[in-house]
Amino acid sequence: MGKDVLTGVHFLSGNHACVEGAIAAGCRFYAGYPITPSNEIAERMSVRLPQVGGIYIQMEDELASMAALVGASWGGAKPMTATSGPGLSLMQENIGLAAMTESPCVVVDVQRGSPSTGLPTLVGQADVMQARWGSHGDYEIIALAPSSPQECFDFMIKAFNLAEIWRVPVIFLSDESVAHLSERVVIPPKEEIKLVTRKRPSVPPEKFLPFKPGSDLVPEMPIAGEGYRVHVTGLTHNEKGYPDLSAKVHNKLVPRLVNKIRKNADKIVEYEELFTEDAEVILVTFGISTRICRDVIKRARAEGLKVGLFRLITIWPFPEKRIMALAQKIKAFVTVEINLGQVAIEMERIVKERCKTFLIPNAGGAVHDPDEVFAEVKQIVSGLVE
């Protein structure tokens, strides 16, 4: 049996770091389908999972891959898959099933230029809204965005823990640049990695209601076939898990699925701030674009411009409260993202008239040019002074 946590210092690509993060987090099931630029994840998984007693399956397509994750979740595993935008689109039906059946799982989406087949080998960040709204109906997921191979490792552990705690699909919004960037990755000793597993039934089978929520709105989760009568369905279901196709039950179930994330957002949301204490203008960004913005901020500060950085770690749920608080005291937010304004539209929705909002868009294929971003930021700052 191979080691599950490769403690030590490594030189890894973002994709390979995702694999090590997942295995360290306890992932023992992978089902996926080849797609650029996520392939290195499947390839490394096909070697690593058998070493640690896990199951690796190459499925016939993404529909089957995502459906297998729901099955694996109820089979007791911490499952994951990896794909890119077009594959994430195909997975949406079963992401909805995972949300409705509260099946913990992690979906890595290595974003590329889109829509459609787009730019298979080049960077994009335009799956932000697909991650949030991709399947039909009202539901909530959690989405995380790494900006380096080290974060790919660290955030994968976070992703599995969040999936297990809140019993939702967690979308890991990596991108082609982070995925193919190779950097130093430090993997800590196994005992320093804090892992969480789903709540297990606390009462005997005859008293157990599989979809009766606790105070955190999350129910306890049995494994199919271990003695608890388990019935899992995408139909509207009661606390026993059986279909109850009434407006009354529907209006209890769907709001709970949504509220377990919305009402607990404070416990889930994570972000990073840089120079926001005295900032007049704050750059809002995530993923690979964070690194461009860090450089821009360094230059701005060197020129005495009061520019700060607000970097999303969880994109969903969105850090609304903190953004509203910052909006009260600054002049403007500038969103920098490799799409045509998906986070920016969320910023406008939250900020409203509290301060100004700007967007520095990029349709994809390459990261922003820091010179151009800096020039635009300077222009925005000078415009605000006048």
Added chain:
Amino acid sequence: MRVSALIPKYPEPETYMGHTHYCPGCGHATLHKLLGEVVDELGIRKRVIMIEPVGCSVLALKYLKFDGIQGPHGRAPAIATAVKRLRPESIVITYQGDGDLAAIGTNEIIHAANRGELFTVVFVNNAVYGMTGGQMAPTTLLGQKSTTTPTGRFAEFCGYPLRVCELLNTLDAPVYLERVSLFDVEHILKTRAALKKALLNQIEGRGFSLVEVLSNCPTNWKMTPEESWEFVKNEMTKVFPLGVFRDK
């Protein structure tokens, strides 16, 4: 007499434009050229609408002077169905690889064939996902190494190579199913004849035709082109026997 007069004059290809991006020794370029020649010979270039797949041949229409639509991965037969039904005077061809047709697109090909759609399928089977860098395909041979079966394909975990001609041969509707290869001149000429027959079937309104072409992938198989054609000839044809499965 001038020497140049002795050199036979070949007609300028109308369809095939050459200069492909494919790896050295890849069968795609040969197959594109054959398809171009056959279309020229039948004089149907302006009537052809080709549906490209996702995979190495996603760029096929850069080299073949046809109208065309690039479909999502595996969905070419669904697009072809609609195009042919709306424009029955056109000659509709799908050009698909084994990942595209035999994994993600299995559903579409079986149902298009079962409906007896009047288009022609050129199915390239090289036992690997080429474009994404050499992962196991549904057609990968047992024991064959790929980036997702680094110790070889084992039936226990990955099942067996999928035989598309044999599978479609269980359906009533298809009129022509043949498996050919490109590993030597004789077989290249047989492939050419099969493509012509499949297109004639469509021109004459007979029904659904599919030509499966056993091809190579020297890059992902980690072989020289010569070795790769030997592999096609000696190993692939054992699992995927050449021949006509349906001709009615």
